[in-house]
Amino acid sequence: MINLSANTYAATSHSLHHEQFLLLQMKHNLVFSPHKSKKLVHWNQSVDCCQWNGIACSNSSIIGVDLSEEFITGGLDNSSLFNLQHLQNLNLAYNDFHSPIPSNFGLLKNMRYLNLSNAGFEGQIPIEIAHLTKLDTLDLSTSLASQHPLKLENPNMKMLMQNLTEITELYLDGVNVSAVGKEWLYALSSLPKLRVLSMSSCNLSGPIDSSISKLQSLSVIQLSMNNMSSPVPKSLENLSSLTTLQLSSCGLIGIFPSSIFQIQKLKVVDISDNQDLQGSLQNFPQDGYLQTLNLSYTNFSGLLPGAISKLKHLSMLDLSNCQFNGTLPISFSGLTELVHLDFSLNSFTGPLPSLNMSSKLIYLSLFRNNFTGPITSTHWEGLRNLTSINLGDNTFNGKVPSALFTLPSLQDLFLSHNDFDGVLEEFPLASYTTLQYVDLSNNKLQGSIPMSFFHLRSLEFLQLSSNQFNGTIRFDMFQRLQNLHTLGLSHNNLIVDTTFNGDQGLASFPSFSYLLLASCNLKKFPNFLRNQTHLTRLDLSNNQIQGVIPNWVWRFNILIALNLSNNFLTSVEGPFENLSSNLESVDLHSNELSGSIPIFTKSATQLDFSRNRFSLIPPNMKEYDKIKKYMNCI
Template sequence: MAIYSLFLMTISVFGVVSSPCFRNEQSLLLQLKNNLTFNSTMSTKLVKWNQSADCCSWEGVTCNEGRVIGLDLTNESISGGLDNSSSLFSLQHLESLSLAYNDFNYSHEIPSEFDKLANLSYLNLSSACFTGQIPIAISRLTRLVTLDLSFNDLHLENPNFKVLIQNLSELMELHLDGVLISAPGNEWCRALSSSLPNLRVLSLSSCNLSGPIDSSLRNLHSLSIICLNDNYFSAPVPEFFADFKNLTSLEVFGSELNGKFPEKIFQVPTLQTLDLSYNDDLQGSLPEFPLNGSLQTMVLRGTSFSGTLPSSIGNLKILSKIDLWRCNFVGSIPDSMASLTQLKYLDISYNKFSGSIPNFSMCKNLTTVRLCNNYLS
């Protein structure tokens, strides 16, 4: 839900409309509707836009003193009609725009006129079936706080990744999952650290990135969410990840990580989600867990983690998912795990655990338990 935070905040601040919609802006919105192809039986917003009502009352439209500042056309079954001549690019006061979860049929590139929307702070074009090169116009939206172009068929060559982000110094959330970037660690990491000092959310899954992860990334002190799944790092996880004081989520599954995972990352007080799965050569062991840790999801499946489960795992009172499938753990299952009352999912199959199974009767939320292929009695 993080990618929508700014848009929702805008709605909450400007939700009360004190002035009627400017007539020219209402005309532009109606022109936009008429030029878009959308499924009227599935639309919940566009289909209701009409001349008889003030446009500031239309669903998906947010106004401030009669000016249209927000447009949310998420999941409106739009399938075409957006090009450089669109009236959309005449809505000069737009601050928030979402065209996410529509279907431009992978036959439409992102229009090059986006730089006309100079006031945009939130832009979400995710899962909209755009294709081709990301235009240089996006790099000119210098007020952007959130940029989401993920899950399309996009690539970065000219401009490349460095050029795209070098002027976006206000950016706090960057989502480019699935965008073909194809850059080594010393390029993409240094581009991020030199251009985006306020970055909190970094999501670059399936971007054809390679490693090692450069030490320059440690300069992004505000990082909270790191999602780098499905890349080709062929390198260890850096120890400096444990220095991110606001880290809540670290996901790097299937990214060819190796070496020993830093135990200190498990102990970051704010960490809620850790997913290291399907990194066959990644080794490590579990540390002693502090009291009242924040960890909710711990997924190590398909790694080479080994050793025993510490009894201090019972300190993770809000842990809801443990997945240790096909690791190399040994020893007994600590009785303290039976006190994890929020636990919903437990998979420790295909290890070398032995001894008795704790009584999980206190775990009222537990829906999935997999213990097979161990030495349990």
């Protein structure tokens, strides 16, 4: 009697053994980095191939191969991979083949999932891909940084898609399709099961035809960075399964259909960077799932409706650079899932509702609006995850609450160009805060600069200019802030003491890029500047600095702007041979400089030497016409 089960086992065992041999042969021919590999490097015949990392088996056959991120650079042509006839899932994403897609992929007739994204493939997509009629997911997307992107020209999209009727997910981002709306949409009409359509940056052009709504299974539409130059079809409202709509940077025009916001399952809407696209926010479904709403750099306008509070899942709201106005509804405080909130560059008015219920908030920008009123410590209670706050260019007033400086995750705090006043209070545990950027400039802040600032060990940027701070600041205090690269103390009532005992400590000073000390009652050039090598902008204007401009000033070899105006300087000490080739602006006006006019015209393009005592006799007469363009020395 024949033992069928034994024979079946023997046959399947032999088949798997053969497939393992094919995989080892494939590995032998592939070019990859053994030091970086986490899968291929461990494949060997002493272990059952179904146990190898990246291999999936079913019924004693290899059905899945995942070699993503294996740093493979070649060896796929005529590979034994294409003899794995049971293969259903193949992932070669994020490698660096630098070759066309082999036509042999067409031999893998059972393929259901094929991911060749960002694998370094280039050139024309072969027509043999169209032979994979069982494909459910096809991902050929490439990054925008690719110098040699894939192309879908001949065959075109229609030829490639006409037999792939089982596809539910299609990713062609970055592939050069170069088709107008009717062509690529017509090609998609043969894909009735399509759920995900991702074709960002494919060189598509409009219009977005209303026929797209016939693909009733669509849940994800990602067509960003194409040149549609068309309105958004209202028929999209009929896609009841739609969860994601991404149409940023598409040159969209007309009025965005507000009915699209009513789609119950919608989670992501990103139509940003379409500056001719108009629209307004009116209503939202009661139990909507919207998580991301990005309308930035569009022409949306009007009020923010109280119905925004219906969006209980909203985590990212970006309305920056639009035309919104009016006050924020009180109900706005109920958006407890907010993580990212950007209302910058609008015309919102009135007070800021408390956000202390949005405990997940990380980023907040209200820059350049017309918000008014105080911001009290209660606004910030419980916001332990906030890393960035930008309230600049508004008309907020009152005291700056010290609670802002003690938010445990805060890195960036921008409050410039407001009407904040009063004294800044000291805040505890400053050395444990994470603050890196602090801008309080152009307010009405008074009193002494808190000593707490000199304990902010992570501080890189401190701008306190144009306030009413007073008292004496010893500059050696800044030695503690080794990460500080930008410092602005200009235009206060401060006396800045830059004297040191000899040269002790000068070498350990922070390396400044921007140093703004205008109107700081300086009597001479700060000696620590001799050791600065990274200065790009130096402003010592409106002080009482006397005598000679020392020649070491011209050794700042990456300097872009120098302002020494409104001092008592009498002469300029050269030579200028090492003057920064990046220098754009030199302002020496309103001093007592005399003698010959220094020649900066080879590098600087903005010069002001007016209101001095120069003789107007340049060393080289040919330079005279150039000098006249940049200054009036009389």
